[in-house]
Amino acid sequence: TDEALIAFDTLADRSRSLLSPSLRLGVTGLSRAGKTVFITSLIHNLIHGGRLPLFEAYQSGRISRSYLEPQPDDAIPRFQYEEHLQALINERIWPDSTRAISQLRITIDYQSASSWGRMLSAGKLSLDIVDYPGEWLLDLPLLGKSYKEFSADSFKLAQEATHRDLADKWLQAANLVHPSKPADEMTAQHLARVFTEYLRAGKADERALSTLPPGRFLMPGDLDGSPALTFAPLANLKQEDFTSGSLASMMERRYESYKTHVVKPFFREHIARLDRQIVLIDAMQALNSGGAVVADLERALTDILSCFRPGGSSLLTGLFQRRIGRILVAATKADHLHHESHDRLEAIVRRLVERAIQRADFSGADIDVLAMAAVRATREATVTQGKDVLPVIVGTPLKGEKINGEVFDGETETAIFPGDLPRNPNVIFEKNEAFHQDDALRFIRFRPPKIESTAEGIKLSLPHIRLDRALQFLIGDRLS
Numbered sequence: 001t002d003e004a005l006i007a008f009d010t011l012a013d014r015s016r017s018l019l020s021p022s023l024r025l026g027v028t029g030l031s032r033a034g035k036t037v038f039i040t041s042l043i044h045n046l047i048h049g050g051r052l053p054l055f056e057a058y059q060s061g062r063i064s065r066s067y068l069e070p071q072p073d074d075a076i077p078r079f080q081y082e083e084h085l086q087a088l089i090n091e092r093i094w095p096d097s098t099r100a101i102s103q104l105r106i107t108i109d110y111q112s113a114s115s116w117g118r119m120l121s122a123g124k125l126s127l128d129i130v131d132y133p134g135e136w137l138l139d140l141p142l143l144g145k146s147y148k149e150f151s152a153d154s155f156k157l158a159q160e161a162t163h164r165d166l167a168d169k170w171l172q173a174a175n176l177v178h179p180s181k182p183a184d185e186m187t188a189q190h191l192a193r194v195f196t197e198y199l200r201a202g203k204a205d206e207r208a209l210s211t212l213p214p215g216r217f218l219m220p221g222d223l224d225g226s227p228a229l230t231f232a233p234l235a236n237l238k239q240e241d242f243t244s245g246s247l248a249s250m251m252e253r254r255y256e257s258y259k260t261h262v263v264k265p266f267f268r269e270h271i272a273r274l275d276r277q278i279v280l281i282d283a284m285q286a287l288n289s290g291g292a293v294v295a296d297l298e299r300a301l302t303d304i305l306s307c308f309r310p311g312g313s314s315l316l317t318g319l320f321q322r323r324i325g326r327i328l329v330a331a332t333k334a335d336h337l338h339h340e341s342h343d344r345l346e347a348i349v350r351r352l353v354e355r356a357i358q359r360a361d362f363s364g365a366d367i368d369v370l371a372m373a374a375v376r377a378t379r380e381a382t383v384t385q386g387k388d389v390l391p392v393i394v395g396t397p398l399k400g401e402k403i404n405g406e407v408f409d410g411e412t413e414t415a416i417f418p419g420d421l422p423r424n425p426n427v428i429f430e431k432n433e434a435f436h437q438d439d440a441l442r443f444i445r446f447r448p449p450k451i452e453s454t455a456e457g458i459k460l461s462l463p464h465i466r467l468d469r470a471l472q473f474l475i476g477d478r479l480s
């Protein structure tokens with residue numbers, strides 16, 4: 001059973017960690033939230049002597065060495081740290097984003113802060129970082145739904161005004177088929193394709209309807225094209241439709257396979273074994289796009305946090321013995337703002353998380369929020385305009401980015417007025433608020449920064465904003 005398997009995994013993990021203490025840190029977030037950049041910068045700063053004043057064990061000199069080691073799980077792809085770092089530092093391009101699960105182990109040799117602790121422990125902690133798409137977490141509710149319910153829910157949502165036009169092609173195709181007719185692979189493939197296109201269009205669209213499952217339809221990993229992903233909801237299902245050999249039965253079987261062979265193993269083998277979790281959110285992009293996208297981000301965050309809810313969820317009982325004790329929700333890309341706005345961004349994220357926690361009926365794990373930039377692509381300066389001294393950020397906009405009709409070539413440094421966040425975070429959540437129309441952020445993407453070298457020609461580590469606070473919250477207590 002699932003329970004026995006988890007108990008076994010947990011036991012195996014525990015006995016391993018008696019020999020050599022380890023901590024599993026999950027890194028997630030919807031696509032392009034900044035997972036790859038975060039992990040690369042965290043590792044680089046740890047092994048390359050980064051500036052991390054608020055990471056206590058490091059700052060006080062108790063960490064003697066951090067180094068990469070082979071990961072314990074042979075079946076999970078390794079996080080391609082070296083490749084990503086090369087892209088960031090040498091080519092100054094952003095690395096390829098997360099498309100599936102991957103893992104990396106970094107081991108930290110440290111000295112305990114207390115003399116008692118120094119006698120007791122060997123002072124070695126292996127941090128297993130697990131990177132995975134947040135989209136996959138959105139499948140959890142499916143475990144509690146039959147194929148009929150999943151179909152009915154999908155059609156109901158597609159009829160809503162916000163979804164209707166995007167869903168049109170799929171709805172038309174779905175209305176042409178008869179669920180009770182004999183199953184046919186071409187029909188199944190066609191329906192799965194137009195349904196997937198609808199889900200992906202919702203995500204690409206500025207309305208960003210990113211929260212629709214099945215998650216692997218958005219982010220298939222290595223399952224692209226497999227039968228477990230070749231299904232779609234069917235309209236007006238009746239019990240009589242589920243006769244042997246009918247299209248409805250075939251779709252139902254594949255939906256159940258998806259749950260059994262894709263969703264459950266993912267939660268059991270990966271999520272159930274995490275000790276700590278960071279959830280990255282692209283709040284800057286949401287704020288830049290306006291109210292509907294902020295609302296969608298809140299919904300996605302609610303669904304994601306529900307997966308980590310201790311105890312409560314019946315869907316997970318048995319499947320999932322909770323271990324996660326600390327969750328950090330971090331808004332990345334704070335380097336698009338002047339530092340005066342960093343605390344404001346954090347206040348907005350705090351409100352977002354409070355609302356999500358309330359909706360997810362969440363309590364138990366220790367949750368904190370942070371506005372950060374895993375890699376700081378800009379620096380701050382001021383510009384004098386008449387009598388006013390105005391704060392600006394300076395960076396190299398990516399090739400093709402535009403401001404006021406000017407198109408950038410990807411080589412030229414430019415100063416930009418970053419725009420302000422409101423002092424009162426509630427403003428973001430109130431409908432009909434002028435913020436989105438008038439004061440929208442001027443959000444353009446920058447190239448990764450040029451890394452300075454020391455006089456001896458040694459390259460410095462990747463600059464960041466508040467990465468040290470993230471480390472302190474996520475692993476600081478295990479290095480005390």
Ligand code: GDP
Nearest residue numbers: 031032033034035036037094097098373374375
């Ligand atoms: P993933 O899909 O979650 O792995 O997202 P990535 O880590 O690939 O990040 C997506 C994009 O966001 C990158 O290509 C960058 O353009 C941008 N980005 C991510 N983190 C930062 C950051 O700390 N600062 C800045 N300026 N941009 C970032």
